[in-house]
Amino acid sequence: MPGAPNRITIRPDDYHVPYAGTAGDGRKFFLSDELYTADASYVGLFLWTADGAFDSVQVDSLTRPSNVPPGQAAPGVDGDEVVQTRLKQLGKYVLEPIEVAPFLRTVDGVEFGWRFEVFEGTATVNIEPGDFICYYEPWDGYEYDT
Template sequence: MERAPERFTIVPDDYHVPYAGTAEDGRKFFISEELFSEKSAYVGVFLWKADGTFDEVRVDEIGRPAGLPPGQAGPAGAEDLVEARLAELGNYVLEPIEVVPFTQDVDGITFGWKVGQYDDGTYFINIEPGNFICYYEPWDGLDYDT
């Protein structure tokens, strides 16, 4: 039986992972404006210490974009907020990061990277809320399901 992943890699791309890397203070980060629950959308900043262990999550609730079907991820149109959150990181570098999965509840909503297991025993890691990015073995961040 496969073991649950202790770490995984997030690689920046031009699809669902535009902002992942290392902040000026050495912390690892991932920022998304595509996080969503049934009723709302969020800009989330996920931060890990320099060693890849969880540090904090920062969340801004924003309106869900008009016309976006329920259960579908899409940009929330919060570019100014994303830019402000990026500015808080100082001089950052977009690059692959190796981090520990985590979840944290914020106002009753789970945020983070949740480890799950399929019936066949294989593991996966989903982003929450919204479950629109799903990483799988070999945990190198080069491929993910949406």
């Protein structure tokens, strides 16, 4: 798509991006328990090769808490346990900024990844499903909206 970035930077932080960095095998990763649809929550482990090209996405479907309003990100039931299991799979990892290619993949009928869009003249890359993080140009990962 014209204007879509070839690479974006994802920076770990203490807010919505606690797990981004380099896995023990050299692959880049982003792990989140805040992915969601109207009726399900997910833990998603997104993996890229060492040079930032898409490698794979691993998805765990969880029960969405009943007290969370539609359209709001929230960890699914037992999400912490799944996150810890996925972190162990990464081996000795380092939390650090990563520069990676956006992608979208469908898993069990749900799109996961980074969706490029232009809305009212502003280009964005949104993490899906749930559209809970939205990155903007210059794609350096310092600022995002939730």
